[in-house]
Amino acid sequence: MNASQTLQQQLADSIRGAQPSMPEGVSERALGVYRDLFFNNVLGFIDGTFPVCEQVVSAQQGRDAWLELVRHFLRDFRCSSPLFVDIPLHFLEYLQQQGEAALPAHLQELAHYEWLELAVDIDPAQAPALADPNGDLAACVPVLAPAAQGFLYQYPVHTISTDNPTPAPQATALIVFRDRQDQPRFLHTNPMTLALLAQLQQSPQSGLVCVKAVLTAAGQKHTDAALHGGLQILQQWHREGLIIGVRATERL
Amino acid sequence: MSFPVQGAGLGLRRGLMDELKAALPAQVDFMEIAPENWMRMGGRLAKSLREFTERYDFLCHGLSLSLGSPDPLDEDFIRDVGAFLRTHKIKAYSEHLSYCGAGGHMYDLMPIPFTTESVRYVSERIQRVQEILGQRLIIENVSAYAEPGKRMEEIEFVTDILKSADCDLLLDVNNVFVNCRNHGGDPYKYITAMPTERIRYCHIAGHFEEADDLLVDTHGMTVKDDVWRLLEFTYQQHGVIPTLLERDFNFPPLAELLQEVDRIHAIQDQVARAEQVG
Numbered sequence: 001m002n003a004s005q006t007l008q009q010q011l012a013d014s015i016r017g018a019q020p021s022m023p024e025g026v027s028e029r030a031l032g033v034y035r036d037l038f039f040n041n042v043l044g045f046i047d048g049t050f051p052v053c054e055q056v057v058s059a060q061q062g063r064d065a066w067l068e069l070v071r072h073f074l075r076d077f078r079c080s081s082p083l084f085v086d087i088p089l090h091f092l093e094y095l096q097q098q099g100e101a102a103l104p105a106h107l108q109e110l111a112h113y114e115w116l117e118l119a120v121d122i123d124p125a126q127a128p129a130l131a132d133p134n135g136d137l138a139a140c141v142p143v144l145a146p147a148a149q150g151f152l153y154q155y156p157v158h159t160i161s162t163d164n165p166t167p168a169p170q171a172t173a174l175i176v177f178r179d180r181q182d183q184p185r186f187l188h189t190n191p192m193t194l195a196l197l198a199q200l201q202q203s204p205q206s207g208l209v210c211v212k213a214v215l216t217a218a219g220q221k222h223t224d225a226a227l228h229g230g231l232q233i234l235q236q237w238h239r240e241g242l243i244i245g246v247r248a249t250e251r252l
Numbered sequence: 253m254s255f256p257v258q259g260a261g262l263g264l265r266r267g268l269m270d271e272l273k274a275a276l277p278a279q280v281d282f283m284e285i286a287p288e289n290w291m292r293m294g295g296r297l298a299k300s301l302r303e304f305t306e307r308y309d310f311l312c313h314g315l316s317l318s319l320g321s322p323d324p325l326d327e328d329f330i331r332d333v334g335a336f337l338r339t340h341k342i343k344a345y346s347e348h349l350s351y352c353g354a355g356g357h358m359y360d361l362m363p364i365p366f367t368t369e370s371v372r373y374v375s376e377r378i379q380r381v382q383e384i385l386g387q388r389l390i391i392e393n394v395s396a397y398a399e400p401g402k403r404m405e406e407i408e409f410v411t412d413i414l415k416s417a418d419c420d421l422l423l424d425v426n427n428v429f430v431n432c433r434n435h436g437g438d439p440y441k442y443i444t445a446m447p448t449e450r451i452r453y454c455h456i457a458g459h460f461e462e463a464d465d466l467l468v469d470t471h472g473m474t475v476k477d478d479v480w481r482l483l484e485f486t487y488q489q490h491g492v493i494p495t496l497l498e499r500d501f502n503f504p505p506l507a508e509l510l511q512e513v514d515r516i517h518a519i520q521d522q523v524a525r526a527e528q529v530g
Contacts, residue, residue: 013355015362026398
């Protein structure tokens with residue numbers, strides 16, 4: 001680094017709050033302006049993405065505790081993405097890196113759940129061209145809505161609020177996707193159906209073949225009732241928009 | 253001299269999109285976006301943007317190239333910007349003469365020390381960007397609240413880089429005004445010193461007066477009269493230049509914002525007429 005670059009590093013570190021001394025040619029007032037501008041910019045993206053998390057932390061520990069968390073993020077985390085929309089993702093990575101020292105487990109999971117809404121909203125995935133939106137889900141390959149993903153949380157993250165800030169642990173399966181109106185949607189489900197979703201994503205085959213594979217993996221017999229139950233889930237997902245149709249050309 | 257766009261423009265922001273879509277204004281000749289807020293993105297926002305880029309001429313005004321940063325250039329990112337420019341048929345690409353991180357991105361602009369070593373370093377990086385993109389880069393003079401490690405005047409720093417990198421200039425008239433107030437200097441002299449043949453377009457925006465000698469370039473309020481006068485002087489000095497109004501938050505009703513776009517047109521018409529008479 002040349003002398004100018006060393007000075008630039010010092011200014012950046014001072015704005016982050018990682019270095020107490022003032023770089024040459026920078027007054028305390030000027031540094032204050034920069035610190036405020038940088039902090040408020042990052043805070044805006046974080047507040048906008050994690051509103052429930054912010055409310056719960058602020059209600060329990062005061063708004064200053066939340067601001068302190070964001071300040072430490074700005075100071076300690078090295079953001080690699082040039083995209084502003086990735087600021088919340090980097091914050092999430094920072095929280096995960098810090099673990100319980102930053103936030104308790106249930107709020108860590110809440111932060112992930114809140115970030116998902118943003119991630120699904122802007123996911124570059126597009127709905128594939130479909131020949132048949134109302135095809136036979138059992139005989140044909142079901143096609144999922146864009147950005148569909150399943151998650152298993154240890155806490156009921158979708159119920160957390162200032163009225164219910166610390167729920168008891170309870171395995172909670174959620175599926176998220178982007179619907180036909182391009183809105184993020186969440187489905188509350190159970191771990192068994194998460195396995196069916198994973199099956200559809202990882203080895204796309206006819207609905208019936210996928211249901212059988214999930215039953216086999218779970219050590220269950222292929223009874224009529226079990227098969228019917230699995231196919232009913234597919235039909236329900238179709239009504240809810242998670243399945244947008246079938247690949248009509250292939251019959252497997 | 254050739255310009256990438258003509259007339260008066262408005263920076264497209266998420267907070268303005270619904271109102272703009274409801275009635276696309278005719279007095280807006282072109283728009284501008286930050287690629288960092290729209291690239292690698294799908295869904296409703298990507299579709300909305302497409303509606304605008306198909307209707308208006310567009311410029312891209314980057315935020316994260318970090319031309320002056322001690323960190324290495326992110327060449328994958330630059331290539332992605334290039335793809336984005338082609339996808340949306342963007343007319344030209346500008347970036348701040350600034351840096352926005354050192355040891356990671358910090359998402360706002362910091363001043364590069366005005367030194368000869370900075371001139372050399374930044375010029376080489378601009379040339380590399382131009383090489384990757386296969387097009388000329390337009391650099392913008394930025395507003396600053398400090399001049400760390402200053403060894404030359406800002407005017408000299410900007411013009412030296414334009415020459416040694418062989419790139420173009422986005423002249424931000426408000427930033428000239430803000431910096432001359434914050435650090436001392438004559439904004440008219442600054443404007444005069446800029447090389448006419450390299451100016452591709454202008455920016456104009458509102459600033460916040462925190463103290464007599466501390467103006468903050470917020471883009472959150474109406475353009476000040478002093479800055480309008482400086483824009484008029486810019487046209488008198490360099491000829492009429494396409495000019496874009498930047499407003500980032502604290503949005504007034506769209507009609508009020510468009511009055512400022514109209515005012516750009518009015519000043520452009522007035523100076524053009526005076527030139528014809530003269």
